[in-house]
Amino acid sequence: xxxxxxxxxxxxxxxxxxxxxxxxxxxxxxxxxxxxxxxxxxxxxxxxxxxxxxxxxxxxxxxxxxxxxxxxxxxxxxxxxxxxxxxxxxxxxxxxxxxxxxxxxxxxxxxxxxxxxxxxxxxxxxxxxxxxxxxxxxxxxxxxxxxxxxxxxxxxxxxxxxxxxxxxxxxxxxxxxxxxxxxxxxxxxxxxxxxxxxxxxxxxxxxxxxxxxxxxxxxxxxxxxxxxxxxxxxxxxxxxxxxxxxxxxxxxxxxxxxxxxxxxxxxxxxxxxxxxxxxxxxxxxxxxxxxxxxxxxxxxxxxxxxxxxxxxxxxxxxxxxxxx
Amino acid sequence: xxxxxxxxxxxxxxxxxxxxxxxxxxxxxxxxxxxxxxxxxxxxxxxxxxxxxxxxxxxxxxxxxxxxxxxxxxxxxxxxxxxxxxxxxxxxxxxxxxxxxxxxxxxxxxxxxxxxxxxxxxxxxxxxxxxxxxxxxxxxxxxxxxxxxxxxxxxxxxxxxxxxxxxxxxxxxxxxxxxxxxxxxxxxxxxxxxxxxxxxxxxxxxxxxxxxxxxxxxxxxxxxxxxxxxxxxxxxxxxxxxxxxxxxxxxxxxxxxxxxxxxxxxxxxxxxxxxxxxxxxxxxxxxxxxxxxxxxxxxxxxxxxxxxxxxxxxxxxxxxxxxx
Numbered sequence: 057x058x059x060x061x062x063x064x065x066x067x068x069x070x071x072x073x074x075x076x077x078x079x080x081x082x083x084x085x086x087x088x089x090x091x092x093x094x095x096x097x098x099x100x101x102x103x104x105x106x107x108x109x110x111x112x113x114x115x116x117x118x119x120x121x122x123x124x125x126x127x128x129x130x131x132x133x134x135x136x137x138x139x140x141x142x143x144x145x146x147x148x149x150x151x152x153x154x155x156x157x158x159x160x161x162x163x164x165x166x167x168x169x170x171x172x173x174x175x176x177x178x179x180x181x182x183x184x185x186x187x188x189x190x191x192x193x194x195x196x197x198x199x200x201x202x203x204x205x206x207x208x209x210x211x212x213x214x215x216x217x218x219x220x221x222x223x224x225x226x227x228x229x230x231x232x233x234x235x236x237x238x239x240x241x242x243x244x245x246x247x248x249x250x251x252x253x254x255x256x257x258x259x260x261x262x263x264x265x266x267x268x269x270x271x272x273x274x275x276x277x278x279x280x281x282x283x284x285x286x287x288x289x290x291x292x293x294x295x296x297x298x299x300x301x302x303x304x305x306x307x308x309x310x311x312x313x314x315x316x317x318x319x320x321x322x323x324x325x326x327x328x329x330x331x332x333x334x335x336x337x338x339x340x341x342x343x344x345x346x347x348x349x350x351x352x353x354x355x356x357x358x359x360x361x362x363x364x365x366x367x368x369x370x371x372x373x374x375x376x377x378x379x380x
Numbered sequence: 381x382x383x384x385x386x387x388x389x390x391x392x393x394x395x396x397x398x399x400x401x402x403x404x405x406x407x408x409x410x411x412x413x414x415x416x417x418x419x420x421x422x423x424x425x426x427x428x429x430x431x432x433x434x435x436x437x438x439x440x441x442x443x444x445x446x447x448x449x450x451x452x453x454x455x456x457x458x459x460x461x462x463x464x465x466x467x468x469x470x471x472x473x474x475x476x477x478x479x480x481x482x483x484x485x486x487x488x489x490x491x492x493x494x495x496x497x498x499x500x501x502x503x504x505x506x507x508x509x510x511x512x513x514x515x516x517x518x519x520x521x522x523x524x525x526x527x528x529x530x531x532x533x534x535x536x537x538x539x540x541x542x543x544x545x546x547x548x549x550x551x552x553x554x555x556x557x558x559x560x561x562x563x564x565x566x567x568x569x570x571x572x573x574x575x576x577x578x579x580x581x582x583x584x585x586x587x588x589x590x591x592x593x594x595x596x597x598x599x600x601x602x603x604x605x606x607x608x609x610x611x612x613x614x615x616x617x618x619x620x621x622x623x624x625x626x627x628x629x630x631x632x633x634x635x636x637x638x639x640x641x642x643x644x645x646x647x648x649x650x651x652x653x654x655x656x657x658x659x660x661x662x663x664x665x666x667x668x669x670x671x672x673x674x675x676x677x678x679x680x681x682x683x684x685x686x687x688x689x690x691x692x693x694x695x696x697x698x699x700x701x702x703x704x
Contacts, residue, residue, distance in 0.1 A: 133671055133672060141672045142672065151672070189538065190537060190538040190542075204637070204638075206528075206530050206531070206533075206535045206537075206542075207530070207531065207533045207535060209530075209531045209533070211530045211531060211638065212639075213514060213638060213639025213640070214513065214514040214639055214640060214641035215639055215641075215671045215672070215673055215674040216639070216671075217639040217669070217671040217674060218514075218530075218637065218638055218639040219637065219639075220636040220637065220639075220669060221636075221637065223632075223633075223636040223669060224633045224636060224637060225549075225550060225629050225630075225632055225633050225667075226549060226552045227551060227552050227553075228550045228551050228625070228626060228629040229551075235669050236666075236667065236669070237632060237667040237668070237669070238667065301552070302552060305549050305552040306549075308547075308549055308561060309547075309548045309549050309633060310637070312544040312545075312547040312548060313528070313542065313543065313544065313545065313548060313634070313637060313638075314528075314535065314537060314542055314637075315536075315537025315538055315539055315540070315541040315542040315543075315544075316537070316538055317538035317539075342560075343549075343560065343561040343562065344561070345541070345544060345547060345559050345560070345561070347457055347539045347540075347541040348457060348465045348466065348475070348539070349539055350539040350541060
């Protein structure tokens, strides 16, 4: 009888512009241990890579080096070789062979994917998307990101730039987005636009429960907006409702283009509940074309902010051969 | 030495609501012979299937039955088994096992795909898209249709309803489309909307060279509009320019979502030249996010109205095993 070599754990790293987190992940997707440190992006790509290596050692001990595969989710454009290009908020990082550098440093196989694609991979393999062949994952945060699985494969695109879901146009002649385009869904839904909008409304004297909270020292965040909506604040419900509407419109375009069976939505704002989800679902159900048997499930992420770590680890487990 | 059985020809059928065409197609995608007949959709699915069988026999003679594989592009939702659901403008056709019926009638393997997916397959395998792994094909006609290839595979979606490119939203609060949605790109670009718009403008006395032509007996069609634009007619250039703008906006969403290397545009209106293509290209180049190395080619179909026949034949050649 041949003995199959089973890797019990793999490591997933979620690289962010401020912090990085590494997790020791078992085959079923549960995280055994998690470690975190500052990214210190300003010190440049080599220094960041060395900090990743340090964090990996820390989280892998005492199993190291039997933990033989490492997956990393990185911001920016990530190609097949694990070269990372222009990650946003990493000053001076134009192009860096992150996978190659870490392979040399750690002497184990390393794979790098785009961070939101790794979140998508996590949701697909160990989250709400298990078993799906066609799914779309969306993360709602400062911006709007996403990942696509079609025909049982991650869609990365020809230039490693697919699934820029935040920059689907919902309004051809709408306001300009940071990306240079007009009327992107991110322009109506991204926290980077919503928070200043709420602050302006407060300054203009719009009646809202948030005014008292802010006077008491609270900071305007998507969470504050959500709390206000939960407390029945009409203004906050209106803001979240408009976000839900535009998100729903983007989902209509996505569904018409990709016809997924499942859409998984994660990120902080996804926790806003009915004030966001109600108008979003209503927009989709009013506007999507009926097809025989079509019922697209739209669900909230089950993995939350662990999806990136779990996804990276699963990506490494499935894509890397030992010694590659 | 084993002798490999080579099928020299396969048959591709392009099924339309008014007419159907069948072609005897060689491996290199050239059409040896083409036959056409009325579809007579009102006679019901069995009668249509029998007419397809008759046309296939006609085009295949004298090679029949050595022409052992038949591919069909059909309107409507087409599943893996070749069951066709609700093809538009086929009255009373709810659901019909077209592939199964024809397999019984003809005693050779038959495969059926959605018509626009077959056009896409043709452009991909024997047209401008040869060798591409990620491409999008768009057809401009009464409506706007399309097909998607990602990771070297046709994307059909979970309910066989992907690539409804005409129903990408370009204007969330725009006018209502026939599909029930608002602000679909088809609403701004489909001939079914453009022709009545031009007629209304003529009735309202808008100055255009088309007035004289219509008085002389010409009918308002996309072609007439194109001819007028070529003759320097400002109104017609304006109409085509607005169509190009909205088409460009839809392309921006498509590029952000799928990051293809190539977009192939076919159908009558694609022949409109600079008045349409200029604003379309300009919109895309102004609005698409820059990525390292990104250069999406946007080209006109080379196969024209033969793409569906060639695509169906190639689909049969590659997907069907003899005896399946």
